[in-house]
Amino acid sequence: MSGWRGLLLTLVLAAVGSLPAAAESLGDESRGAVLFNRECSVCHRIGPDAENRIGPRLTGLFGRRAGAVPGFEYSKSMARMGNDGLTWTLETLEAYVENPKALISGTRMNYRGLKDAAARADLLAFLRLHSDRPQNIPEAEPTARKTDPDLDAAVLAIKGDRDYGEYLSAECTTCHQRDGTDQGIPSITRWPEEDFVVAMHAYKQRLRPHPVMQMMASRLSNDEIAALAAFFADQD
Amino acid sequence: MTLTRRSFIGTGLATGALLQAPMVGAQGRPRVVVIGGGAGGATMARYLAKDSEGGLDITLVEANPIYTTCFFSNLYLGGFRDFESLQHGYSRLSDMGITVITDTATAVDRAARSVTLAGGQSLIYDRLVLAPGIDFREGSVPGWSLSDQDIMPHAYKAGPQTLLLKAQIEAMPQGGVFAMIAPPNPYRCPPGPYERISMVAHLLKQSNPTAKILLIDPKEKFSKQALFEEGWQTHYPGMIERIGPDFGGASAEVRPATMEVVVDGEAMKVDCCNVIPGQVAGRIAALAGVTDDSGWAPVMPETMASRVDDTVWVLGDASAQGDMPKSGFSANAQAKVAANALRGQLLGSRIFPARYSNTCWSLIAPDDGVKVGASYEPTPEKIASVESFVSQTGEDAALRKATYEESLGWYAGITADIFG
Incomplete structure (x- = not known):
């Protein structure tokens, strides 16, 4: 057998x-x-x-x-x-x-x-x-079983377009508060860029479960995730 | 007739004007006039001011000095929020350099690029943004007109109407009947009437448990139907009766003078009647000549600029854009795309691809929240749905509670995004 x-x-x-x-x-x-x-x-x-x-x-x-x-x-x-x-x-x-x-x-x-x-x-x-x-x-x-969710080093190395990230971030701040308040919806400010990138890819790959976040992440390209990370990294 | 001629001239001028960009107003800055200070208009004004850093002369015209959000007003009816928590002022927008005028726009002359206000003032614009929300379609519900709103409130524009409806529910006699005439598509906030039914049921369950709720609905199906029906069964068994179009729900008549609802030829006495009529774009959109036969204002999917005149932009409920629901979330999302595009047009800043999305949360009972949402992208014809999700029936209590708590976070987030 x-x-x-x-x-x-x-x-x-x-x-x-x-x-x-x-x-x-x-x-x-x-x-x-x-x-x-x-x-x-x-x-x-x-x-x-x-x-x-x-x-x-x-x-x-x-x-x-x-x-x-x-x-x-x-x-x-x-x-x-x-x-x-x-x-x-x-x-x-x-x-x-x-x-x-x-x-x-x-x-x-x-x-x-x-x-x-x-x-x-x-x-x-x-x-x-x-x-x-x-x-x-x-x-x-x-x-x-999915293959290793490892991100290519090249994806992590993308330098984000901060201005584009700022524009894209307007989609985030509909729900996540700009001042970092965590009330029902987690804070996304002051976030180290790499952590942000891996978190968004975890949603994109549907390892993280939240349906809204899976949907938002699914259409973000690698460059767009990097752009958002670059913007949020210096928000406080 | 005049409107037709004007819109023809207006279009001609608009085309010519595009060749002379960037626009320069009297004080050297392009002038943007925004009509309507809700989720679309206030977001637009705020993002234009924030990102142009003084490069635009922005005026926001809103009828109310303090704005009451229609979204979450059902939670006030259910006793989950204070009325004050729905209210937002414009001081932070003023602080950003936006001229906020408390008045109502009564006319738009697109040829002269001017807006007339009820107070007599006249505003000249280089770009006009219309975000007037909804008005009610005349004759939509036989027997009801706007002058009956104090007897049979619509409460579908939040404010005094919301307070009135709640007072009427609380004044119902024990075992009385609450009736709602639900609206035909398309209308503001697709799950709104059904969340309201849930909130009324919650309120009555505590203070008037033998009361009945009659939902008279012209539609075969409605938003989150399986979720609401499951919730009503669980939380309010035997309390809610829905009369759909097969049983006369599409041809109901009301008699405000006698507090009667007539369905399928049978008149019923009710104690409270919430009439939510069919809807059209807020009146100023039609007065500006940018609506079509549907009563809504068609827009370019990439930018939210009017298809009739590209110096006029239409946001939110008033627009006919395609697949997005008429919601505060949609209006806010559209405003941010529009602000980026409009700023690029007037000031030469970078224009990024349009991104649209929407999520609508609804509360069925305490800690029993559900949601539906989708992402959208512009196609040449319309704003088209790309991907969507909806809460499932039979979800566990912890997830439903988390969904409700998430909606509270969303309210705080979006109102900060709109009003600063």
Whole structure:
């Protein structure tokens, strides 16, 4: 059975061609365990009896709504994303572990992110072991999993046209307040350019859940996102 | 007849004038006169002033010294907001150098490029921006005319009408009947009548739980229908009855003198009747000769300039632009595109591609908010919808609460964007 599946998978991958090797098998669980101890265990516990510490318990993480562990005090940003419908899947966890701020701008998780794709795959494989039904993850064919949401360095390097950004920003300030007030709708001023860019691309790629933001981001080109970032970076 | 001749002359002059750009007014600065200080007009004036840094002579004419937003006025009816929270002054626009005149425009002479105000003043413009919102179509609801608005209020232009409607609802006898005549398309704020029904139901549920609500509707379908109907079922079971066009909803008549509504030949006594008639562009647009047979003013999708005369720009509800709903959000979005284009035309500043979008939030019950929205782009024919979304039925309470809280943030954001 598994042999057949493996063969089919190979065929599918050969047909698609461009998928990274990491999609085929998630990663190495034992290397993931070592990584967990090194990178995560200062704040997080995992396992049947794990409790919340500085961070929430990570048992049963897959399929869980963001910000949903009872008794844990989440950041406003994390709670908002959970309400908007962010659920932890391979795709969203990978984006979050790679760069937490790409997914949750105001997360309290003080972690720089795990940039190495193979290491992320190992860590996710370990986290998956502690989920309710590890064998069901991913639920769809591996080909359904998006490729790494990594942004090309060239996209991050675009120098934004600030004047164009100012014009485009008028679309943002219909809802987001210019003075940075955070009332029902988050503040978007004084935002480091790179964080802004990755956040907007996370909406554009529909990793972040909010429908209005997904719609607004979907028609912004790379240059336009850079232009907005250049404008908002110096707004206070 | 005169209007036809004038509009012909006006168009001719406009074409000639384009060749002499940039325009220079009497004091050396191009003069822009904006009629209407709502979401379209005030945003336009503010963005022109902010971005031209003194390069334009801007006058804003608005009938009310303090503006009451129609958006969110349903939340006042439901008891979720103070009336004062809907009111905004123009002092911050004045501080930016905009001349704010409290008056009503009564005539536009496009050949002479002048606007006459009710107070007798006359304003000369290089560019005229019309953002007058809506007026009501005569004879739209048989038996009702504007002179009946104190008996059967429309409350579809916020202000004293809004206060009156709320007072009438609160004065209803126990077990009384509230009726609404909903408007035919197109009209201001597509979900507005249905959000209002929800807010009236919420109010009555607390103070008058045996009261009934009769929604008489000429339309087969309405905005966010599945969401509203689900919400009414959940929060106000048995309270709301909708009479659609199949049962006479499109031919209802009202009798203000006897407080009766006649549907399908049957007269019913009601205790409060909210008549929201069919609508047309605010009257000054027709007086300026820029409306067509539909009663709305067709505009260029790239810029919001009138198709009849490109020295006149029409924003918001009054315009016929294509797919965008008539909403404060739309008017605000259109004004920012128009301001960029108009400034470029008069001052040679950079003109960027038009970006339009809209989101309408509605409140169904406490912490039960929903939204619908879309993005748009100009095509040669119209402003066309590109992508859209709408809240789903069966969403969990946390998301609905977050949606409501988001709408509060939006109100604060957009009013700051409009009024400074």
